[in-house]
Amino acid sequence: MTHSEENYLKAIFHLSRQGTGTISTNAIAEQMDTKPSSVTDMLKRLSDKDLVNYKRYQGVSLTETGRYSALAIIRKHRLWEVFLVEKLDFTWDEVHEIAEQLEHINSEKLIDRLDALLGHPKFDPHGDPIPGKNGEFKERDKELLSKMPVGGKGVCVGVKDSSATFLKFLDKNQIALGQEIEVLDKEEFDNSMHIRIGEEQLLVSHQIASNLYLKPSEES
Amino acid sequence: MTHSEENYLKAIFHLSRQGTGTISTNAIAEQMDTKPSSVTDMLKRLSDKDLVNYKRYQGVSLTETGRYSALAIIRKHRLWEVFLVEKLDFTWDEVHEIAEQLEHINSEKLIDRLDALLGHPKFDPHGDPIPGKNGEFKERDKELLSKMPVGGKGVCVGVKDSSATFLKFLDKNQIALGQEIEVLDKEEFDNSMHIRIGEEQLLVSHQIASNLYLKPSEES
DNA sequence: ACAAATTTTTAGAATCGCCTAAAAATAATC
DNA sequence: GATTATTTTTAGGCGATTCTAAAAATTTGT
Known part of the structure; x- marks a missing residue:
C-alpha cells in the first residue's frame, strides 16, 4: 500500500466514524484538501484492491480489509504520538504532523516493540483510543x-x-x-x-x- | 526533497567516500539496484536543484548543499539505528531496513530530541560515525x-x-x-x-x- | 415532475520515477 | 589510429498521483 492509499483509508475511516451513513466524494476531498476528481481516481484504485466498496455516484465504505488496514495505520499514528510526548517531551499540539509521517513506517516488529516500550497505552495524548493489534478498540466513557x-x-x-x-x-x-x-x-x-x-x-x-x-x- | 532524491544523494555520498575519484552512472545504478538510464534521469533532476555537479558523460559529484543534505540523512539513519538497538532491543542485523524508512522522516526537532534521548551518541550499532548537526564527523581509529x-x-x-x-x-x-x-x-x-x-x-x-x-x- | 443547482465522474494533461531499446560518446584493444 | 567494447544518454512508454475543464448523474426547489 502506498502512503497516499493509506491516507485515503484513514480519511474514510474517520469520516465514517463521525459522519452519518455513506461517505461522499466531496467530503473526502475536503478532509484531505484535494480535488474531488482525484478522490474518484483513488476510489477506483482502492476498489480494485478490495479495500473499499465503491459504485459510481453512490458513495464509499470500507471493506473488512480496508477497515483493518485503516485501524493499523491509526494504531501506528497514535502510538507514535504517545512516544513523542512521553519519551521526547513534545507537547500535544506538536505531535500530529510528525505522526502523520511516522504512521507510514512499515514494520510490525517495530510497532510491537514501541507499544511495549510505552507500556501498551490505551489512549493517545489527545485522549483518543489506540486500536489493538487485532483492530479492536473501545471508545472512552466521556x-x-x-x-x-x-x-x-x-x-x-x-x-x-x-x-x-x-x-x-x-x-x-x-x-x-x-x-x-x-x-x-x-x-x-x-x-x-x-x-x-x-x-x-x-x-x-x-x-x-x-x-x-x-x-x-x-x-x- | 523526495525519498528517491534522498536515496540517490546518500548513495553518491557513500560511493564518493570509498570509491576513488568521480562517480559513474553505472556505479550508482548498481549500488541502488536500478538501471543506468534511471540514474541519468535523476542526475539531471538533482543537477537542476544544485545538489550535484553533473555534466553528461563526465560523472557526478555532490555540491556543498548536496553533501550537507546527504550527511543529514545519514545522521538520521544512524541515530534511528541506535534508537532501535538501545531502546527497542533490536539486534544490529535487523536495524538497517527499518532505518531506511525512518531516515526520511522530516523534523529537525524530532532528530534533536532523539539525539538527546540517546545521549548524543557518536557511533551507530555498526561502529559507523554519526554526523553532527552541522555535518561534521570523524572516522574512528580502526x-x-x-x-x-x-x-x-x-x-x-x-x-x-x-x-x-x-x-x-x-x-x-x-x-x-x-x-x-x-x-x-x-x-x-x-x-x-x-x-x-x-x-x-x-x-x-x-x-x-x-x-x-x-x-x-x-x-x- | 421538470428545471436548476449540486455532486460526481470522465477526459486529457502534467510530474515523478522507473523501464526497454536504440543511439551516441568514451574507453580499450590490436 | 581504426575498430571493438563499454558506458552513458536519449527516446518513448508506463503506472501512480494530481490537476483543470467539461460532461453526466443525482438531488433540490418550486
Whole structure:
C-alpha cells in the first residue's frame, strides 16, 4: 500500500466514524484538501484492491480489509504520538504532523516493540483510543464539557478539535489530560461556563466547552 | 526533497567516500539496484536543484548543499539505528531496513530530541560515525582484523560488510561492539585466523577477518 | 415532475520515477 | 589510429498521483 492509499483509508475511516451513513466524494476531498476528481481516481484504485466498496455516484465504505488496514495505520499514528510526548517531551499540539509521517513506517516488529516500550497505552495524548493489534478498540466513557450540569465534576480525557491553536490555548490555561475540572456556573446569555481547573478558575466560551471531553466523576 | 532524491544523494555520498575519484552512472545504478538510464534521469533532476555537479558523460559529484543534505540523512539513519538497538532491543542485523524508512522522516526537532534521548551518541550499532548537526564527523581509529599481527589485541568497533548474514554470524559467535578480541595465530595456508573472543576461541576465515574492524589496544 | 443547482465522474494533461531499446560518446584493444 | 567494447544518454512508454475543464448523474426547489 502506498502512503497516499493509506491516507485515503484513514480519511474514510474517520469520516465514517463521525459522519452519518455513506461517505461522499466531496467530503473526502475536503478532509484531505484535494480535488474531488482525484478522490474518484483513488476510489477506483482502492476498489480494485478490495479495500473499499465503491459504485459510481453512490458513495464509499470500507471493506473488512480496508477497515483493518485503516485501524493499523491509526494504531501506528497514535502510538507514535504517545512516544513523542512521553519519551521526547513534545507537547500535544506538536505531535500530529510528525505522526502523520511516522504512521507510514512499515514494520510490525517495530510497532510491537514501541507499544511495549510505552507500556501498551490505551489512549493517545489527545485522549483518543489506540486500536489493538487485532483492530479492536473501545471508545472512552466521556462527555463534552458543554453538556455537563452546573456542579458536575470530571477529569479531562480528550479533545474534539485537536487543532494546534486550541491545544495551545489549553496548555496556556493548564488544561491537560488528567486534569480535574468542575463546572461552577453557566451564563445563560452565551452559554459560557465558569469552571475550576485545579486551584484556578476560568470563564470559557461555549465553543471551547464543546470541544473538551471529560470523564464524569462517579459522584456528579 | 523526495525519498528517491534522498536515496540517490546518500548513495553518491557513500560511493564518493570509498570509491576513488568521480562517480559513474553505472556505479550508482548498481549500488541502488536500478538501471543506468534511471540514474541519468535523476542526475539531471538533482543537477537542476544544485545538489550535484553533473555534466553528461563526465560523472557526478555532490555540491556543498548536496553533501550537507546527504550527511543529514545519514545522521538520521544512524541515530534511528541506535534508537532501535538501545531502546527497542533490536539486534544490529535487523536495524538497517527499518532505518531506511525512518531516515526520511522530516523534523529537525524530532532528530534533536532523539539525539538527546540517546545521549548524543557518536557511533551507530555498526561502529559507523554519526554526523553532527552541522555535518561534521570523524572516522574512528580502526583497523581490519585481517591486518592485525599475531598477538595483537583490540576491541570490536565496527564492520565493513553489514549484511544480515554476516551480522548474524557475529551474533552467533558472541562478537558484538565493545567485545575484546585477540589474534592468537594465523594460518599461512588460507590466511584464516585463530582468535580469542572473551573466554572463547574461534577460527575465522580471511573473508570474515577482513570485514571486522578493531580499535587496536595501546599495548599491541 | 421538470428545471436548476449540486455532486460526481470522465477526459486529457502534467510530474515523478522507473523501464526497454536504440543511439551516441568514451574507453580499450590490436 | 581504426575498430571493438563499454558506458552513458536519449527516446518513448508506463503506472501512480494530481490537476483543470467539461460532461453526466443525482438531488433540490418550486
